[in-house]
Amino acid sequence: MELNQWVGNKIKQFRLEKKLTQTQLADLIDTTKQTISRYEKGDRKANQDVLFALSDLFEKTIDDFFPPISKKNTPSAPQVELIPSTLQKINATSSKLEHERQLIVLDTAETQLQQQNTVEDSKNTVTDNIIPFPKLSSYNYYDQPASAGTGQYLNDVQVETIELPVDYDADFVIPIYGDSMEPEYHSGDYVFVKLSVNLSDGDIGVFEYYGDAYIKQLLINDEGAFLHSLNVKYDDIQIDADSDFRIIGEIIGSFTPIEM
Template sequence: MNILGNSIKEIRKSKKMTQKELAKLTGFKQNTISNHENGNRQLDEIDIRKYAKALKVKPQQLFDYPSPQKVELIPSTLQKVTYTTSKLEHNRQLNVLDYAETQLEQQNTVEDSKNTVTDNIIPFPKLSTYNYYDQPASAGTGQYLNDLQVETIELPVDYDADFVIPIYGDSMEPEFHSGDYVFVKLSVNLSDGDIGVFEYYGDAYIKQLLINDEGAFLHSLNSKYDDIQIDADSDFRIIGEIIGNFTPIEL
């Protein structure tokens, strides 16, 4: 988990910038930025400098934002205690001191107890609900995607996705792994380099769309798989863009 994702997200939103716009400025893929902002992917020094430059802030501001608000004791309270105690006789001042020390000891005991309980509790992450199709799309040879049953699923990550599907196969490694959940935003307008879900002759694929002088291709990130060429005569359609992924943890 990285600790700067929330800072990047909040600063980006404060500048009314979308993840896609930030992706163009940093050179990262949009799903990489999503994983950074949600704390699911580590950041190194080069990554931090890229974000700082794109957001037009100093790198240190990513560590400092948002600044925690400090709660200070109102000075007049201490002044009143000191002033009132100074008016007491010596024996009564000793009583005040004894009472104050007792209160401090009790306070420390309570704080130690809270810390002990907190140390033993693993915080449960906030869950987001998604439409889930249990029929996987393939990152290899294709998988039939029609007539699917929609369910709901709760996951501890937050994406602006229209639905979630599992992925099978290794053709998109190392970015995506078999068994991952992928988050899909419905769209028919993908550009060169975008990773999406595509239907090709009735089967669903998760691939990267490449468009160059030689034509259009469905590209695998794993070099052992060949590209699939598509043209105007192909039975092909774009289903949506992959905006993030989540790897389930097996207990």
């Protein structure tokens, strides 16, 4: 089981022990229900500040969120004595550290394990078929989704950071809610936004219309300007000089998360 899934299962277990809903827990640690859901599914890594807040709330230690250290020995005779001794030294030393320093030790160990697994996997793989580990890029992330449908408020939303295995020159990332931009964009996709007010006919962007944020295609013709949906079951939204309307930015890419 991946570490994020393990931690997510623990968050869910401790939440249910406290008889809290995802919404109630989100309110207690000042985040959103969607974020709690992603933590529990393992789609998103809980940072140290979140884990500190959860450990205080659940009356648990940081270690309670992580899997126990395996005591399984390898069959090699010299390592039977060396591995337990090394683990004992690591445990004895790290147990004396503050929680923040323990997390640094954990992150280092995870990185080493990941590199070790990558090397081991490569030994059993034909060189031409090796798939490189994707490089993660960090983006400003607005957890409140923009609507590909009926509209969703975007202002006054807390900005966070998200890491994704794609590289775009974007100013921020937001999730989509709704199906009005299918088949090009789907509900749950992340879209990458470049701030700009200079969009032309046919460009797809994020627009604020009477306080709600929409992901639409901008159409300009002899009949006027419209926010157009790619899904034919949705009507266009006409805009004019009297409309409470502004362009936020252009969509320069998208990413569909893998279902867990």
